[in-house]
Amino acid sequence: MRSVIFMMLTGxxxxxxxxxxxxxxxxxxxxxxxxSALDKLSVPLTVVIAVLLLKGEKLLALNxxxxxxxxxxxxxxxxxxxxx
Numbered sequence: 679m680r681s682v683i684f685m686m687l688t689g690x691x692x693x694x695x696x697x698x699x700x701x702x703x704x705x706x707x708x709x710x711x712x713x714s715a716l717d718k719l720s721v722p723l724t725v726v727i728a729v730l731l732l733k734g735e736k737l738l739a740l741n742x743x744x745x746x747x748x749x750x751x752x753x754x755x756x757x758x759x760x761x762x
Contacts, residue, residue, distance in 0.1 A: 691720075695717050695720070698713055698717075699713050699714060699717060702714075711755055711756055712756040714755070715751075715752040715753070715755040715756035716752070716756070718748065718751075718752045718755075719748070719749065719752050721745075721748055722745045722748050722749050725737065725741075725745050726745070
């Protein structure tokens with residue numbers, strides 16, 4: 679039963695993500711880059727949650743470097759410099 683609940687929550691999260699991305703496409707002003715970048719943060723978030731909650735889940739320094747690069751990439755995609 680617990681697995682079914684997690685599968686349902688995963689489905690709801692996935693569908694919500696796609697709905698937000700679709701909505702961002704309809705908005706003026708280039709919001710899709712920010713929404714898509716936020717969506718890509720699900721990978722690092724999953725890794726961090728797995729390390730914290732699952733017993734025996736360990737990552738090497740190279741794996742953590744990959745997580746950091748994903749976060750940095752998402753930030754750079756969503757970053758919009760202020761021209762003053």
